[in-house]
Amino acid sequence: MRWSQTFIHTLRQDPADAEVISHRLMVRAGLIAKVAAGIYSYLPLATRSLAKLSAIVREEMAGAGSAELAMPAVQPAELWRDSGRWSEYGPELLRIKDRHDREFCFGPTHEEVITDIVRGTVTSYKQLPVNMYQIQTKFRDEIRPRFGLMRGREFLMKDAYTFHADDEDLDLAYRAMERAYRRVFSRCGLRYTQVEADTGNIGGSESHEFMVLAETGEDAILSCPKCHYGANVEKAETGALEPAPPWPLDPTDAPREVDTPDQRTIEEVSDFLGIAPAHLVKTLIFETDEGFVAVLIRGDLGVNEIKLKNALDCLHLQLAGEQKILDITGGPQGFSGPVGLENIRLLADPSVMDLEVAATGANKDHTHVVGVVPNRDFTPDQVVDVRLAQAGDPCPRCEGTLIEKRGIEVGHVFKLGTKYSKAMRCTFLDADGEEQLMTMGCYGLGVSRTMAAAIEQNHDDKGIIWPLPVAPYEVVLVLLNSDKEEVVGAAEELYGQLVDAGIDVLFDDRPERPGVKFNDMDLIGFPVRVVVGKRGLDNGEVELSLRRDGERRSTPIKELVPAVNAVLDELREEIED
RNA sequence: CGGGGCGUAGCUCAGUCUGGUAGAGCGCACGGUUCGGGACCGUGAGGCCGGUGGUUCAAGUCCACUCGCCCCGACCA
Known part of the structure; x- marks a missing residue:
């Protein structure tokens, strides 16, 4: 391809409205153009990159035994009512009406459609398993789209779905998908990690996320350097907690109120009372779609709202406002406690129940209670782990200590179980003629997000440094002195040779000054650069260099094609390893 | 949705406080000099100052409403 023709x-x-590096570089390098918030056009360079990424995904999906299909972007509301998600999914689902006032949505995901296809076709265990995927534009009306392609509303996604007769068979497909995902991200030359994840509102039993490691990642990952345990903080477990130190105050037969004027925070109260933060019971009032809940956790720990949502089986929750706290507990924010707290569900983390003696708020202004004994002075309705894991916590699997990294979620695989097959009556007859629910898996891979993540992870102050497999073009051939006829002639000749050799090359045939061209090459970040200029040509040479290190290797003009093939092979081998 | 900010030339931004002829740099066009790391000189085109309504002799500037965009929080590939 010639630059002048693309x-x-x-x-x-x-650009003024771009914050993160991948967004800035994609706009500056002419990869994308914004159309509306979270909605972008993919310009020719991005389109090529996405096509290469998609090709890798297709190869690996084939390897995992998945067949490509194409489902509609627009889906009828009735399918979503059937699964129950028309009401569950919330405003993120873009709902539209046709001219007859019939309701539709723009598909954010395709469990409903594929389940509908399968339930109408597959009736026997002999037809299972089913494994299909598509690569398609999705739309999710995100609360806050941001960071360019990293969190767009419209985005390109590969979504695969599998249907099985039993859990063992699902597990086989799930493991094959995990392997395929690892191969995709490895082949793209990305540094990534696979972690345990929460299943979120898609539902299901087991789930892993694939995270491209980058400082700007929106997700926090906790991992153990010793045993390779890794999980999203939302999901992360920890080893046994360090117990609270011995209770430093006199023991009491019953809780005793103490004045704590203006001592609200955990630090203030524990300092004031001469106890450790771990001796305090932190009482948080949450507002959920099921009503209010008081959540108890040890003072030095935090609450994981995802775990809490799962424990309460609710879709949304948030911390209650000051007035609500006053209404429910009778005391202001900062002075809540479980003792004598009635008319509200009480949920405690095990860390609280393990305390021998504790201090808590008294539900009264400027007052706390000390000498509180769990199960004597209060009894929770439910004891469940809602603790937020953090860096420095013990690993749940070994003696190691968890560390935190940031990641961009580029893939997510789920075991769905029978959530959708049950709701949508997707069944088959087993060998005994019994009707059974199919068990399902679903597997998402953000194609456009992966492209953004590749840039996020591979750039310098001059621009993008494309990993070879996803670069829009592997090689750029730069005509340097377009005013010199013999240089133009040589460049044209070399371009022809490279094209004939099947090399993925862009010919920068613009009559621009050298500086402009060099800067554009660096900004766009083609992995291999061939410069044809008068200076080299006089010696019968052209200049070959890599974007990565910029090191220039003079190459005899007659040996250009083999030389380019040689560096491309080198780059490919590096990624294989 | 809550909090913060911004809409002026294709792009990046001044000008708004204190109302009085619409500005700069880059880019673009033309001419000339240049030509291996974003050249220089000259000439020129390009604006409903996001939109609507109001105040005023006069509004980019003040007021009200509205639309769009960005950033921080709850969602997700």
């Missing part, structure tokens, strides 16, 4: 327009300055 559409590449670079910007000198950063």
